[in-house]
Amino acid sequence: xxxxxxxxxxxxxxxxxxxxxxxxxxxxxxxxxxxxxxxxxxxxxxxxxxxxxxxxxxxxxxxxxxxxxxxxxxxxxxxxxxx
Amino acid sequence: xxxxxxxxxxxxxxxxxxxxxxxxxxxxxxxxxxxxxxxxxxxxxxxxxxxxxxxxxxxxxxxxxxxxxxxxxxxxxxxxxxxxxxxxxxxxxxxxxxxxxxxxxxxxxxxxxxxxxxxxxxxxxxxxxxxxxxxxxxxxxxxxxxxxxxxxxxxxxxxxxxxxxxxxxxxxxxxxxxxx
Numbered sequence: 001x002x003x004x005x006x007x008x009x010x011x012x013x014x015x016x017x018x019x020x021x022x023x024x025x026x027x028x029x030x031x032x033x034x035x036x037x038x039x040x041x042x043x044x045x046x047x048x049x050x051x052x053x054x055x056x057x058x059x060x061x062x063x064x065x066x067x068x069x070x071x072x073x074x075x076x077x078x079x080x081x082x083x
Numbered sequence: 084x085x086x087x088x089x090x091x092x093x094x095x096x097x098x099x100x101x102x103x104x105x106x107x108x109x110x111x112x113x114x115x116x117x118x119x120x121x122x123x124x125x126x127x128x129x130x131x132x133x134x135x136x137x138x139x140x141x142x143x144x145x146x147x148x149x150x151x152x153x154x155x156x157x158x159x160x161x162x163x164x165x166x167x168x169x170x171x172x173x174x175x176x177x178x179x180x181x182x183x184x185x186x187x188x189x190x191x192x193x194x195x196x197x198x199x200x201x202x203x204x205x206x207x208x209x210x211x212x213x214x215x216x217x218x219x220x221x222x223x224x225x226x227x228x229x230x231x232x233x234x235x236x237x238x239x240x241x242x243x244x245x246x247x248x249x250x251x252x253x254x255x256x257x258x259x260x261x262x263x
Contacts, residue, residue, distance in 0.1 A: 019209045035236060038209055040254065042090075042099055042133060044152055045109050052105070064109070065151045 001081070003029070006074050013050045014070075017043040032069045044068075051077060084248045085263040086141030086175070086190040087199045088134040091255025092127075093184070098255075101129040110136075110154045118159075131179060131186050135159045138190035138250075139168035139175045145248050145263070146173070146192075148235050185257045189250075199261040204253070216251055216258040224262070 001009075011027060018024045019038035023031065033039045033047070048059055048067055057080040059067075066072040101107065107116055107129070115132050122128035136157040143157075144150065157170045159177070166177045168190065175190040178197055189199045202219050204212045217230055220240075227242045230249075239246050240262070248263035 040098065041137060041152070042095070042254075045106060045154070046099065046103075048109065049103065049105055061153065061155060064155075065153045067152050068150055 001078075003074065006077065007070070009054065010051070010070065010073060010077075013054055014039075014047060017047060027070065029071045029074065030069070034068060047073075055081060057081065084142055084145045084192060085198060085250045085261045086138045086143070086145065087188065087250040087252050087259055087261040088137035088141065089185055089187040089199075089201065089252045089254050089257050089259045090130040090134045091185050091257045092130065094255025095130050096126070101126060112155060112158050115159055127181070127186070131181065131188075132159050134186050134188040135161070135166055135168050135177045135179060135190070137252075138177055138188040139170065141250050141252075142175050142190040142192065143170055143173055144235065145237055148233065148237060150235055185254075187252075187257075187259055189261055199250075199259045202258045202260075204256045204258060207256075212253055212256075212258060216253055216260060220249070220251070220260040223260070 017039045023036040031037060033044060034041060044067060048064060052058055055077055059076060063076045111132060119125050119128045136154050136159060139157050157168050159166055159168050164179050168175050168177050175192060176194045177188050177190045179186065179188045187199055187201060189197060202216055204215055206212050206215055221228060224240060228240045230238060231241055232238050238249050238251055240249050250261045252259050
């Protein structure tokens with residue numbers, strides 16, 4: 001999967017939880033879930049669970065720790081899919 | 084230093100589903116899951132524990148500035164309205180207040196008097212609410228102070244001479260500020 005394909009798969013997972021439309025329109029690898037998209041921290045776990053379901057993977061505590069931006073989400077999904 | 088966190092219960096009911104598979108296990112330790120199982124109102128207990136963890140995380144990041152997401156790492160124990168939350172070697176004292184509309188927790192390094200002031204927002208938009216909360220805080224402390232946020236989003240108040248930590252929280256139609 002290319003980076004673009006991965007971002008395209010992540011976008012609809014993230015969308016239901018965003019509170020800043022403008023930042024979502026400009027979503028890139030550098031987008032931060034909390035600072036940019038204003039996602040409530042209580043909903044980060046929903047994004048994690050949705051990612052697990054979509055890619056059929058499971059995230060450990062260490063993986064969750066970094067789940068604050070698009071780049072780390074991409075990194076975690078990529079590494080899980082390789083294993 | 085102070086960390087606080089408010090949960091609007093109507094918002095929590097609407098925006099989250101604590102009963103979805105694996106949700107509890109991702110956020111709560113075994114002993115916390117027992118608190119939830121044994122609670123008369125498990126929904127209320129989930130959000131109570133959550134607000135304790137978040138308040139404690141905000142306090143922790145003032146002492147050790149970095150951002151991370153490890154709610155399960157912050158372990159809560161409590162009796163009545165007072166509890167402790169531990170994260171690795173770090174320990175905080177957390178007071179919690181519950182109403183039928185919201186739950187709010189305030190975390191301190193030492194037991195201290197409650198300081199959070201709750202605001203019910205008149206506005207709906209997140210940006211507007213954030214401004215409303217800031218205005219209420221500055222009205223409270225006086226116009227000599229300016230609100231600053233660090234790179235890591237940690238807020239402080241500054242009047243040119245002294246600087247102190249504060250904590251801001253908002254969720255649904257409630258917000259609160261606490262002065263450290």
